[in-house]
Amino acid sequence: MAHRTANGSGQTPRRTDSLSRDLIIQTATEILDGGGENALTLRALTVRLKTGYGAIYHHVADKSDLLAAATDDVITGVLSRTATTGSPREILRLLTLGLFDAIDAHPWVGAELSRQPWRPALLDFYESIGRLLDALAVPERVRFDAAGTLVNYVLGVAVQNAANARHLTGRDTDRGAFLDTTAAKWAQLDPDRYPFVHATVTQLRDHDDREQFLAGIDIFLTGIAALRST
Amino acid sequence: MAHRTANGSGQTPRRTDSLSRDLIIQTATEILDGGGENALTLRALTVRLKTGYGAIYHHVADKSDLLAAATDDVITGVLSRTATTGSPREILRLLTLGLFDAIDAHPWVGAELSRQPWRPALLDFYESIGRLLDALAVPERVRFDAAGTLVNYVLGVAVQNAANARHLTGRDTDRGAFLDTTAAKWAQLDPDRYPFVHATVTQLRDHDDREQFLAGIDIFLTGIAALRST
């Protein structure tokens, strides 16, 4: 069976350019963006980087470390790009919307955040939220709850996005067709048992995820405003 | 190598009592409750049920089907147990709190919901929310957004709970110790860079997840109430 020491001659040549943690993370991001969450396998990485397992594991602890690093990359990018001028309310909308857009563009980030919240990157996000709530005159006593609530909401939307994206990748149908199918399913439900769902079929078909997300943010902001006077 | 037809004599005896989809789902739930999300393997199921793969796959399509069924079980249980008397606001609080408690008791449900939202069981939940918002005089035009926002928030909290639970299972530390550790880490952060996080360390250590969840619900309900007049 020519154990391992049948080396003799033909080892495949080593790479000349050097590997690096950053290169690995960047390549992983490309794979994730291209093929969804479960397209990222160590095997796929070795193929794409034309290397072996050892080389990768030399720069990266394990797969979850890799995923976490890629996720941190995306989030810090969002935070650094978000404008800091305007009213607190505007900044808060821009900040959360920036996160929404980023997760919309990279759905795997949403899935990863659901697995490992409270990454350092999210702590920065949390900090920003807290400060903005301070600027919005939310009393210190309730600021903790309010910030947590907002983060949880954003995270919930992120997870939804990730789930939808996962459901679509590999399918031949696009988002519109999927919504049509779901709307049709909802329309067939018993109107006596599901009056509300039945009534919202139209809005389901032509709603905009982004606008609905913002509507939620606005509801939250309105709710927050009431805390000032308590 | 005695392929497979080395039967001769000693096949293990067949079970006398009959297997059923319900029994499988119930056993899966027990495994999940006892050992967390990734304790549920097909192998563990065969051992616990003293059977083979074939028997299980005869009653269940695949693992995700099994997880989905177990999740539906838990959720429908919550919905059927929730009281329906009181003011719409009270019922809404009880309903969402019921879901919170259920996911708190079975964290794997939160993780599964993050993988497959819009299960039939969640549709019932969505329907209930919608009707309650109707009772709260939320205009039909914005009811869709409001209901979605609430569901997303609840889902976000569910995911958080699941992540926390996953982080704790198998560790020797309990929730209190974990919070202490995190609080200590937060306290060591640069107060200039993280003033908000720094300021909320105390609240982090002795906050109640359940109360914080309810505080969030109240924020959203307050915000939604303001939609009546728009």
Add this chain to the structure above:
DNA sequence: CCCGTGTTGGATCGTCGCTCCAAAGACGCT
């Protein structure tokens, strides 16, 4: 020139979900 330190490639392992098929009951019919 040579050796040690930091990298690289890939054979190999253990585990997972899942497929497949022969054997074993259950059951109706004659």
Add this chain to the structure above:
DNA sequence: AGCGTCTTTGGAGCGACGATCCAACACGGG
């Protein structure tokens, strides 16, 4: 009772995965 059909069961085996491990290499300081 004997027979044939259909349902249910058990488990060997497959391919893919994450991860480990180690021999082979590159390269720079002495």
